[in-house]
Amino acid sequence: MNKKKEEKKLTKDQAEKKIATFKKDLFNLRFKKVNNQVDNPAQYNEIKKKIARLFTTIKNTKWQKKY
Secondary structure, three states, X not given: OHHHHHHHOOOHHHHHHHHHHHHHHHHHHHXXXXXXXXXXXXXXXXXXXXHXXXXXXXXXXXXXXXX
């Protein structure tokens, strides 16, 4: 639960950088999956969910009014 709160506090640039690193991890994980070198197969879905959460935080912070 703490990670979700930390993700909400990120700026747009920080979130986009994290998305890029997670996408690289996902890309590398796909190659490991083909070569049967994956230690934790559930990691694939976890990374996809993290990316989706970050996209959601970007979308929600975009529409917030800041006065």
